[in-house]
Amino acid sequence: MDILGENILHDLLTRVEKPGRYVGGELNMIRKNPRETELSLCLAYPDTYEVGMPFQGFQELYHLVNANPHYAAERVYAPWADMEMGMREKEIPLFSLENQRPLTDFDILGFTLQYEMTYTNILNMLDLAGIPLFFRDRDEKFPLIIAGGSCAYNPEPLVSFLDLFVIGDAEDLVIPLMNTILEGKKRGWSREFLLETVAGSNPAFYVPSVWDKKPYPVRTHIVKELQPDYYPEKPLIPLIEIAHDRFALEIQRGCTEGCRFCQAGMTYRPVRERAPEDLYHQTVQTLRNTGYEEMSLLSLSTSDYTGLEPAIRKMLPVIRSCHVSVSFPSLRLDSVNPELLDAALSGKRSGLTFAPEAGTERLRRVINKNIRDKQLFDAFTLALEKGWKTVKFYFMVGLPTETLEDLDGIVRLIRTLHDMSRPYGHIHINVTLSSFIPKPATPLQWEAQADPATLQARIDHVKQKLRIPGIKVMTRDPEYTLIEGILARGDRQVGHAIYRSWLKGSRFDAWSEYFDMDRWMEAFEESGISVETYLTPFDTQTPLPWEHISPGVSRTYLLKEKEKAYREEYTQDCRDGCTGCDVCDFTGIRMRTVDSGTVRTFTKAENPLPIRSLPEQSSERYITRLEFSKTGLMRYLSHQDLFRLIHRSLNLLRLPVRFSEGFNPRPRISLGYPIPMGFEALSEFADITFNTPVTGLMEKLNSVFPPGLRILKTQDVSKDTPSVMQATCYLDYEALFPEKVHIQKIKQTLDELAGMDQWLMTRHHPKKGNKTIDLKPLVDNFTINETRQSIFVRFRVQESRTGRLDEFLHIIFKKEDLPPYEGRRLKAGLCTDETADIKV
Ligand code: SF4
Structure with a gap:
């Protein structure tokens, strides 16, 4: 075992823009001694810390694995380019956050596949860890590389790189899988035998190297019921600012609405609602253990949850008493009610989002989005009456059968909503236009994908007509859509292109500052891939590259739904009657809703202790x-x-x-x-x-x-x-010089500086630009400490302005012609005047 030393890390972290991404130490972090566990898993998120930390799947797996005394779970996120450069320069392998262990130290490295545009990051992370990229080049001394998540429904572009894919819900698979791997480790199984054993243990384990030799049925795994112990009551709380920094409460899994473009809507079936009592209990415990100020109700369609009213009613006093704001990320327009909006208003007000997806009711019938314009207007009016100032709307362009009339429909809708908002003051209407991608495991998986030029023209058409103050239109470059679509519907050949694109420098393809279309086009060409092949409709008579993996929903159902799309026919919500998608066996696997009585009853949650005391502001402080x-x-x-x-x-x-x-x-x-x-x-x-x-x-x-x-x-x-701010007159710092610095020469330089009238230097301000300042009046005194090989500097604070140690060191080192100071820097304290420290 080789745990990275703090000094090595320090060297690296001082050079990067956001070192907090790599230090771990979050509240509720679990740090086990690697010597005291038998098997370790590193959960790997192939994007930045800020993007990966809110991912609930990892919070659950982290909690489930660490709850087992024999196993340990740690985490790693994709290092940003500055960190990657430093690691490669200093030959530091990619390491976990909890124990700073190199990834090669783990038994299992588990990636989540949430988004196709992170695929090159997976390769980059393996490479940075010193792990061979191709599975055929890895032997028993390397961790098993596994992956799961929504993109695993088409794993084919990644099969050359990963050993094993877990298809579907992982909560009750992770421990059995680790048990098998531990058995293999104890018995000294070869990697090949271990993978064969794993493949035979559950149809949800897709091992391409085994399947290629002898195909076997692979089918998604569905947990019958969302058990309370899947969810951590002490989730990890980040120390740095991240996206969606809040408590996410999963209220149900699955969606019954049947939108024909939506992969999650198909692959997370059937709906499994959680008991309101259970949600209440988790909310109380989590708010108590985290200190979060915001929470969101996590679900594909929050307002479909049949226990929503009792759950909200029960939770409202708790939510209100601790000033927690609730967001509903996926409200259905026909079910927005005042009580829900009131709940969302109990704390800080966040934006409200509606997703009509298409501009006309005709096109909404094609995609099975059962929303009438009137419902949208009613819901919008209610939101305005409740005081919302920002409302977001999501639409797609490039949908099958789309015409100019449908695009103009978006314009008409938004203009009408804008007119309706006038009496309510300054309302922000944000419109997001995304481009349709025919995702695997959906009824539209065989459809054509519009090319970037066509998509851009359609986006421009809408954007042009919505240049109105108060309306903001956000779009994504259709070139991303092209690449995302090819990776989503790709076959094994696409894997070559991913590898070539990575070799050319692709990583963080979802980030505009790194995405490079030319690199991808060259990679496709070198891999013998014609991009057009992936844009034309796919033949329904030929098996698709991913169809050996059953997503639960049957091919017959998907095809039937595709035909209904062209007939512009709705399919009813399956809460109103089974529509025959074939996911349920109606014994173990079936829809579980609160109102149908199929959800377990819970013993009443105990009277909760106060979550946090936020009494009325008292007159005393x-x-x-x-x-x-x-x-x-x-x-x-x-x-x-x-x-x-x-x-x-x-x-x-x-x-x-x-x-x-x-x-x-x-x-x-x-x-x-x-x-x-x-x-x-x-x-x-x-x-x-x-x-x-x-x-x-x-x-x-x-x-x-x-x-x-x-x-x-x-x-x-x-x-x-x-x-503290008002009382501070001086700030004390100490810089410890590296051994190579000649302390006597520093002394001479300081003597020379002391004789100068001014110490001019340029101070950079990110917003105000560069400014020349005289540092001398801000330095009260300095002394060299030869024993410590350091310099102590006391800065004055003048009208809230003060000097910076790095500026002081810069002057000395520049004069000495030394490279920039890289040693240890201490902020030693602060004082009210020269003699009286404000020490408590
Ligand atoms: S089998 Fe029927 S009830 Fe079950 S998810 Fe599919 S449509 Fe709904």
Whole structure:
């Protein structure tokens, strides 16, 4: 075992833009000693930390695996280009967040396939880990590379690289799979025998190397019931800002509406609702254990959940009492009701999203989106009456049978909605136009995909006509759609192109700053792939490349639905009667809804303890000043992230933090001058205002803070005491020189500097640009410490302006003609004047 040292990491992290992506240490993180477990899995998300952290599937698997004392789960995310460059330069292999273990150290590396445009990142992560990309080149000393997720319904473009695909729900498969792998490890099975054994153990395990020799039926796995213990009550809470930073409560899985373009709507069947009591219990526990301020109800169609009203009614007091805002990411327009909107309004108001998908009712019949224009208008009016100021609408272009009339339908709808919004003040209408991709396992999987030029023309047509103040139209470059479509419906030949494109430098293809169409076109050409082949309709008589994998929904049903699309016929919601998609066996696997009584009954959740105490603002306030240190990997936490971490920790501990007044109340946490990123801070201060006195704050906070962040002292201060910021007159720093730096020469330079009138240098501000400043008046004094081989610098604070240690060092090192300073930097403390530290 080879755990990366902190110094190696430090060297690397000081060079990257967002080091917080790579340090782990999240609240509720589980860090097991690798020597004390028998088998380890590294969950690998092939995109950035910020994109991957909200993924609920990993939260569940992380919790399920770590709940087993014999097994450990850690995580890794795709390193951004700056980190990749540093790792390659310093030959540092890709490592996990929990223990900074190289990925080759794990028994299993498990990727999730959420989006086709991350495929080159999978190759890049394997390469950075020092793992051969092709499965045929890996032997027993390398981890087993597995993958699951929605894109696994067509795994063919990736079969050369991965050992095993898990098709469908993984909650009750992960431990049995790990048991088999552990048995193989103990008995010394060859990789080949192990994979054969795994393939034979469940039809949801697709092992291409075994299947190619002897095809066997592969079928999606469906959990019969969403068990409460699948869900962590202590989910990981990120330290840095991420997308969708909130508690996501899965209320049901599956969707019965049958939209013909929607892969998730087909592959997550049948609907399995969770009991309202169960949701309530999880909400109480999770809010108690996380300190989240926002939650969302996770489902493909939230308002279809038949237990929504009782669930919301039960949860509302809890949600309101702790100022948590609820978002409903997928509301159906015909079922928006005032109670739901009220629930969403109980906290911070987020945007409301509706997805009519097509501009005319005719085209909505083609795609089986059963929404009338009137329902859209009614729902919009209700949202306006409830005070929403931003409403989003999703549409697709390039749908089968689409005409100019359908595109104009989008324009007409949005203009009507815009007119309706006038009496309600300044309303933002955001329209997203995405391009249709015929995804595998859907009734439209055989359809043609419009080429980028056609899509662009259609997008322009709509955009042009919606150039109206208050309406914002967002689109995606149709070139992405082309590549995404080929990867989605690709065969094994496409795997060659993925490899070639990666060799040419493709990674982060979903990111506009990295996507390069030319690289892909060259890769297709070199792989003998004609792009046009993937745009024309697929023959229904010929098996599609992915059809040896059953998504549960039968081919006959998909074909029948395709024909109904052309007849513009609706298929009813299968809650109103089975429409024969063949997923259910009507014994174990069947629709489970609250109103049909098929959902388990739960023993009544115990009377919950208060989640967090947010009493009415009392007339009294109690301020505690904290002295803390921020060292180790926590030195990479930004000022803003530190604020969030302290706030979440106080929430988690249910401490009565006081909030500011006004429309957007903020917790009263007051930090000092920001600690520069990468600096260790030995003595920092923060003031926290509470509504009631708090005892044992230091012990409480230290019990939840990640390693590296420590409260050293606390002291109650009077409300007339100047804040940390106001009280600070000086900031102290120390820089420890690397051995190669000649301390006597530094001394000479400092003497020369002391004789100069000004120390001019350029300060860069990201928004205001460059500015010349004189650093000399901002430096109060400095001393060299030969024993420590360091320099101590005290900066003055003048009208909130102060000097920066790096600027000071830059002047010395530039004069000495030395490369930029790279040593250890400490923020040693701050003082109210030369003699009196503000220490608590
Ligand atoms: S088999 Fe029938 S009830 Fe079950 S998901 Fe399919 S359409 Fe719905």
